[in-house]
Amino acid sequence: MNTEPSAYHQRVAEEKRGAILRAATRLFLDSGYDRTSLAKIAEAAGVSKATLFKQFPTKAALFDAIVTASWQAGDGDEDAPPPGDLRAGLALIGRRYAALLTRPDMADLFRIVIAELPRFPELAESQFRRGKMPYFDSVRRYLETEREAGTIRLEDPELAATQFLGMISNYVFWPRLLLAHWAPDGAAVESVVDEAVLMMAARYAVA
Known part of the structure; x- marks a missing residue:
């Protein structure tokens, strides 16, 4: 049966x-x-x-599920790009990250966590452990594969991942939590990602 x-x-x-x-x-x-x-x-x-x-x-299990779903890639494709072309790989990751951060549910999730932080710090822990940290780790691992491929000189992959994601989120996402009108258009977001890629390549790429 x-x-x-x-x-x-x-x-x-x-x-x-x-x-x-x-x-x-x-x-x-x-x-x-x-x-x-x-x-x-x-x-x-x-x-x-x-x-x-x-x-x-x-309710905690439900919130954990919300976090996990919110941090999944919007296009359903979370595979890291292959190493060998740092600019192309970072551009793909950066565009995925920007698309993720501009989804309405992402800002909502952070607002919930911030509002409830004094009484329910475990919500922030869930957000970090199930959402942001796994995504951050995937970027760090990609940078490590580029280092192994000889395309970058990199001593601290964690710092580099923080720098790259921070350059994007500081423009695309964080102002949305304070400014109701903050909604950069697609061209502005793409420009921010491109500039972040150029800065990473200038700092870490093997000439």
Whole structure:
């Protein structure tokens, strides 16, 4: 007897999961993490409490899932570029990162974490451990492969990854948390990424 879920049931489950994550993000932002119950999330998502509890037995587990989903690459392709062409590789990573940071749910996620930090520091820990750190590590590992390929001279891959991502996020993302009107257009974002790539190449590339 085949016990595997059908493609239809898998699709329905994914749709419900997405609805739950979206509803939870909105309620956490509007009402606060503490004042949002799983029952309210189920109601807002249009699912039963049993369905929600089956996927997310606790509110913390649900928040962890929001973090993980928010930091996934928007195009579904998270493979690192092959080493050998530093500028092309960094340009690809930089554009992916900018696209990730400009998704509406990313700013919402940070607003939730910042608002609840005094009472729920574990939310920030989840954001760092499940979201930012894995992404940062992927960039660090890419730079290490370029070093092994002989395309860059690099003593501190962690510092270099911080420099590259920081040059992009400091323009594309962080002002959005303070300035409601901050929305650089595609050309401006692309220019920031290109300049970050040029600066990294000027500092680290083997001539």
